[in-house]
Amino acid sequence: MDKIGVFICKSCDIANRLSIDELEAVAREQGVTSVYSSDFLCSKEGKEFINSKIQEDGLDAVSIAACSFRVNYDVFNFGKTAVDRVNLREGVVWSRFPLGENGERLEDTAEIASGVTFKDELMALAKDYIRMSVAKLRSYKLPEPFKPEEELSQTILVIGGGVAGLTAAIESAKAGYEVVLVEKEKVLGGFAAQMKAHCETKAPYRNLVEPVVKGLIQEAESNDKIKIYKGAVVSNISGGPGLYNVKINQGGKEEELKIGAIVLAAGFKPYDPTKLEHLGYGVIPNVITNVEFEKMAAHGKLARPSDGAPIKSALFILCAGQRDENHLPYCSSYCCLSSLKQASYLRDADPEAKAYIIYEYIRTMGIYENFYKTLQDDPGVFLTKGQVSSVKEGENGKVRVTVENTLFGESIEIEVDAVILAVGMVPVTAEEAVLNLEYRQGPALPELELFYGYADSNYICFPYETRRTGIYAAGAVHQPMTIDQAIEDARGAALKAIQCLKAIEVGHAVHPRTWDYAYPEWDLKMCTQCKRCTEECPFGALNEDEKAFPIPFITRCRRCGTCFGACPQRIINFKDYSIDMIGSMIKATEMPEQGYEQYRFVAFVCENDAYPALDMLAYKRMSIPVSIRVIPVRCLGAVNVSFVKDAMSKGYDGILLLGCKYGENYQCHFIKGSELANRRMENVQETLQQLALEMERVTIDTVAIDELEKITHKCQEFAEIIKSYGENPFKGW
Ligand code: SF4
Numbered sequence: 031m032d033k034i035g036v037f038i039c040k041s042c043d044i045a046n047r048l049s050i051d052e053l054e055a056v057a058r059e060q061g062v063t064s065v066y067s068s069d070f071l072c073s074k075e076g077k078e079f080i081n082s083k084i085q086e087d088g089l090d091a092v093s094i095a096a097c098s099f100r101v102n103y104d105v106f107n108f109g110k111t112a113v114d115r116v117n118l119r120e121g122v123v124w125s126r127f128p129l130g131e132n133g134e135r136l137e138d139t140a141e142i143a144s145g146v147t148f149k150d151e152l153m154a155l156a157k158d159y160i161r162m163s164v165a166k167l168r169s170y171k172l173p174e175p176f177k178p179e180e181e182l183s184q185t186i187l188v189i190g191g192g193v194a195g196l197t198a199a200i201e202s203a204k205a206g207y208e209v210v211l212v213e214k215e216k217v218l219g220g221f222a223a224q225m226k227a228h229c230e231t232k233a234p235y236r237n238l239v240e241p242v243v244k245g246l247i248q249e250a251e252s253n254d255k256i257k258i259y260k261g262a263v264v265s266n267i268s269g270g271p272g273l274y275n276v277k278i279n280q281g282g283k284e285e286e287l288k289i290g291a292i293v294l295a296a297g298f299k300p301y302d303p304t305k306l307e308h309l310g311y312g313v314i315p316n317v318i319t320n321v322e323f324e325k326m327a328a329h330g331k332l333a334r335p336s337d338g339a340p341i342k343s344a345l346f347i348l349c350a351g352q353r354d355e356n357h358l359p360y361c362s363s364y365c366c367l368s369s370l371k372q373a374s375y376l377r378d379a380d381p382e383a384k385a386y387i388i389y390e391y392i393r394t395m396g397i398y399e400n401f402y403k404t405l406q407d408d409p410g411v412f413l414t415k416g417q418v419s420s421v422k423e424g425e426n427g428k429v430r431v432t433v434e435n436t437l438f439g440e441s442i443e444i445e446v447d448a449v450i451l452a453v454g455m456v457p458v459t460a461e462e463a464v465l466n467l468e469y470r471q472g473p474a475l476p477e478l479e480l481f482y483g484y485a486d487s488n489y490i491c492f493p494y495e496t497r498r499t500g501i502y503a504a505g506a507v508h509q510p511m512t513i514d515q516a517i518e519d520a521r522g523a524a525l526k527a528i529q530c531l532k533a534i535e536v537g538h539a540v541h542p543r544t545w546d547y548a549y550p551e552w553d554l555k556m557c558t559q560c561k562r563c564t565e566e567c568p569f570g571a572l573n574e575d576e577k578a579f580p581i582p583f584i585t586r587c588r589r590c591g592t593c594f595g596a597c598p599q600r601i602i603n604f605k606d607y608s609i610d611m612i613g614s615m616i617k618a619t620e621m622p623e624q625g626y627e628q629y630r631f632v633a634f635v636c637e638n639d640a641y642p643a644l645d646m647l648a649y650k651r652m653s654i655p656v657s658i659r660v661i662p663v664r665c666l667g668a669v670n671v672s673f674v675k676d677a678m679s680k681g682y683d684g685i686l687l688l689g690c691k692y693g694e695n696y697q698c699h700f701i702k703g704s705e706l707a708n709r710r711m712e713n714v715q716e717t718l719q720q721l722a723l724e725m726e727r728v729t730i731d732t733v734a735i736d737e738l739e740k741i742t743h744k745c746q747e748f749a750e751i752i753k754s755y756g757e758n759p760f761k762g763w
């Protein structure tokens with residue numbers, strides 16, 4: 031960008047703590063001639079003022095030195111004119127304060143180094159931010175929407191014809207989209223269609239109703255927008271969002287379709303009960319699972335498998351092989367409710383029948399508590415907490431169960447006609463190839479230990495989204511859930527699929543950077559085929575050709591910049607985030623001479639959680655050291671080692687990388703960006719060794735969005751530690 035304008039806001043405390051004249055002067059020193067300041071740039075008049083100067087001065091880029099880029103982004107939008115935001119408000123005047131020894135706030139005139147006041151350092155910070163912004167805009171290229179040459183498909187593929195799949199298909203069709211639904215069985219409806227009844231899916235959540243799936247099947251089958259393949263599987267998926275080529279195999283006949291987005295609703299399988307021998311399954315004929323009991327109920331006869339005699343008493347063992355490290359460590363969320371429902375089948379069939387429900391934990395999700403209460407009031411239903419210590423065969427086909435540590439404080443022995451094991455859910459994808467992706471990183475969704483094979487990438491921030499862009503999980507393949515939850519979940523997943531189609535149509539990132547038109551671009555002339563970008567991309571956005579050159583599929587890309595951070599050749603760049611740009615920003619800052627104890631630190635801060643946290647601490651007027659220059663990055667994965675080299679060679683005394691937590695309870699929005707940044711620290715340490723600098727000068731830390739105290743403390747601690755090593759010897763070179 032050649033014709034840059036700098037606009038400095040004087041409101042929100044900026045002019046109270048900073049000299050606007052000096053800021054204007056520093057912008058002019060950078061060769062900018064269009065330098066203006068005004069009150070309330072974000073007001074209608076302020077925006078009109080900027081617009082008028084863009085026209086008069088023929089500006090192609092503006093640097094708005096005012097508030098954080100996280101606010102007023104809709105105000106400071108000037109169409110084809112590039113915008114950079116200098117965060118003087120949150121980043122300078124609201125979050126940098128001189129503090130006394132006991133943390134008390136001092137005057138800006140306080141001396142903080144020999145002959146240097148806090149105000150001097152505050153101005154130095156603000157001036158550096160203006161220099162960085164001008165340097166950034168000089169290397170900035172306006173991102174263009176990504177428009178593939180191939181025609182985009184708007185059709186949604188739904189895999190699975192159970193409650194979730196049918197709901198996703200119906201909702202997508204209602205929104206006007208063509209749908210292709212693939213069900214591997216010859217009939218629709220999944221397990222729900224084989225049920226006798228389930229709890230109602232709306233208030234008062236107290237009664238049993240005929241499975242709603244029957245109505246969903248009728249609705250889907252009579253909808254012209256939904257094309258249904260029964261007895262069919264998806265044998266191959268290649269391409270990416272908007273551009274998928276999907277092969278469907280139906281009875282050996284293969285058909286290829288163009289698809290835009292995918293809802294994965296392949297459902298669950300019951301946990302393998304043969305692993306529950308200790309509870310009598312497979313050993314005692316009258317020990318059966320909840321799934322088997324349900325089918326029995328649907329066929330209208332509750333009879334003992336051993337002799338066909340009516341079941342007049344049954345004992346339900348909850349959490350059978352669940353919440354158990356030796357089996358399923360998680361709760362399947364539907365089975366307590368299902369056992370209560372099945373107890374009511376028994377009572378409805380025979381008012382003299384007895385149901386015993388033994389639980390260690392009992393939970394009915396949401397308002398299904400109402401159904402639980404109804405059963406509690408039934409004198410024929412006996413509920414107690416306790417541990418089943420033995421299940422033995424009794425006389426005349428009976429089963430004898432010993433329960434210890436009951437609420438009565440003693441062991442009890444109960445003899446019943448049948449024992450029903452409440453077995454849990456296992457996602458179908460854990461056992462079967464469903465997607466068959468033609469992706470470099472494998473045909474299935476990557477498994478995360480944390481999610482036990484369930485298809486998701488981040489339950490907290492991005493429900494529905496899998497680690498393959500354009501593929502959204504719904505129902506029991508997503509997480510264990512009840513029928514009403516599956517319906518809700520399918521609606522959400524359908525909406526996400528539609529959002530994906532819209533984003534691809536417009537040409538920006540699908541999620542989470544839904545405003546982002548920039549995407550990584552490769553200059554392959556210098557590529558050494560090292561495969562780092564293809565291996566490290568968390569979303570499988572890159573395939574490889576036969577010579578191991580990366581083949582990007584931009585519609586799969588989430589614009590995280592992990593590939594950019596990985597590339598040792600530095601040949602992957604975004605139009606608005608490049609090696610040259612960040613290097614120029616670092617070089618543009620002013621480094622004080624050595625020996626004056628004016629320390630300088632740079633912090634590469636992830637835009638997802640850490641940067642918003644910095645803004646939030648500013649709103650609370652908490653403080654981080656004035657010596658830290660913050661550079662926002664797409665993700666810590668998008669920090670290239672060259673940034674460290676540039677900053678250290680410039681003379682920065684220390685570098686702090688702040689990103690999201692990784693590991694078991696990760697919160698990284700790009701799954702493993704911050705983890706990769708941590709691994710890359712080995713390369714950073716080599717760089718530091720080459721420069722004969724202490725390893726501690728570069729530190730990585732992880733924070734959650736609400737850990738404001740921790741951030742201020744970490745920043746201060748980091749600055750103090752580096753000061754104990756003294757200044758960077760490269761300072762002032
Ligand atoms: S920006 Fe992220 S999602 Fe896109 S190709 Fe690079 S690593 Fe993959």
Ligand code: SF4
Binds near residue numbers: 560564601
């Ligand atoms: S990381 Fe860079 S050099 Fe390595 S394969 Fe990717 S583009 Fe080529």
